[in-house]
Amino acid sequence: MHAIASPAAPASKGRESPGLSLSVNDVALRFGGIHALRNVSFSAEPGQITALIGPNGAGKTSVFNTISGFYPPTSGTVSLGGQDITRTPVNARAGMGLARTFQNIALFHGLSVLENIKLGGHHTMSTGVLSALTYSRAAREQELKLREEVERKVIDFLQIDHIRHQSVDVLPYGLQKRVELARALAMRPRVLLLDEPVAGMNREETEDMARFILDVQEEWGVTVLLVEHDMGMVMDISNHVVVLNFGEVIASGTPAEVRSHPQVIEAYLGADSA
Structure with missing residues (x-):
């Protein structure tokens, strides 16, 4: 995928409700004896695009479902704009400005x-x-x-x-x-969760969607957290990238930092991607 734009942190262009911060703090999630998440911590900064990547089964959807309120964490907290929403009902989170799309069209x-x-x-x-x-x-x-x-x-x-x-x-x-x-x-979101927004799309559709996501960030001032397997798009549009593997954060940083991280190369991008 060709470069789309430089992902500089935007200033909200007069939007009444600019993006909020989103923080996941030491979140663990267990289903019986299965550890889906182990002490996961990261932040999505206001008005920026943060990508959550990792191999299949790494825990990305579990993180999204915990943030959305579908899964209560076994331990740890989720904060929206500095407010603890760990036990806040799903519909109340929507009223606070949290919106989501789904991997499978709903x-x-x-x-x-x-x-x-x-x-x-x-x-x-x-x-x-x-x-x-x-x-x-x-x-x-x-x-x-x-x-x-x-x-x-x-x-x-x-x-x-x-x-x-x-x-x-x-x-x-x-x-x-x-x-x-x-x-x-x-839904007038202040934080937008995008679950594989370009999965199954061709190149032209992917580039169109990437531009729309950038426009949402730049023109609406919305904080975006996305899960995506298309590494070209992730590296083109993200300000920050968080990498999960086996339910744990193994790397976090700018696209350039993550791209060259040894554990990421081994676990996800492939040895020839550095």
């Missing part, structure tokens, strides 16, 4: 692109359940406001206006991945 089939994206923003609406069920005036106004925001800030941003009324079922894989990113952005 769109709602039978719904349009616009409907799928709007679902990401419904947690931002303040009308209660009764108002929503009866579609009160307040609920209608908030729904229209949400749609306007989604169309103006997300759909235009990701260049998917031409498909917004299509069912997600008929879209090619690359566009489905872009719609999933759009739904996460509709």
Whole structure:
């Protein structure tokens, strides 16, 4: 993959809610006698792109599920913006600005692109359940406001206006991945977790997605933590890289530092990648 941009730390361009820091502190995770994570610690700095890499089975998805709240850690803590969220429910983390995409596309089939994206923003609406069920005036106004925001800030941003009324079922894989990113952005994230955002994509789709991720960082000021196997993209767009192997952090640093780390070369990149 060709170089896309120099990953300098951006300044938020007037965004009301800039990115938050995300810290994983001595997190261990066990399933019975299996140690999925062993004292994992790293930080994703505000407004930067941090990549989490490692071989299959290294524990990357376990880290994401712990940060998201799907797995409670056996020990250790997770902090968002300096606040301990280790025991915070999943839905409350979304309200604090944590959004996520999934390795396997998790769109709602039978719904349009616009409907799928709007679902990401419904947690931002303040009308209660009764108002929503009866579609009160307040609920209608908030729904229209949400749609306007989604169309103006997300759909235009990701260049998917031409498909917004299509069912997600008929879209090619690359566009489905872009719609999933759009739904996460509709949540107004301050920290965005991207689980293999370019898996299964061809070169052109990968480069498009990489540019969108950079734009999210630079124009929205969002903190990005991504898991990805495409080393070309990781090294091109990341400010910081954390390497896992067998549930432990074996290296952490800039892309250049990680690329030349002996343990990383042995465990992941291959002996001829230095």
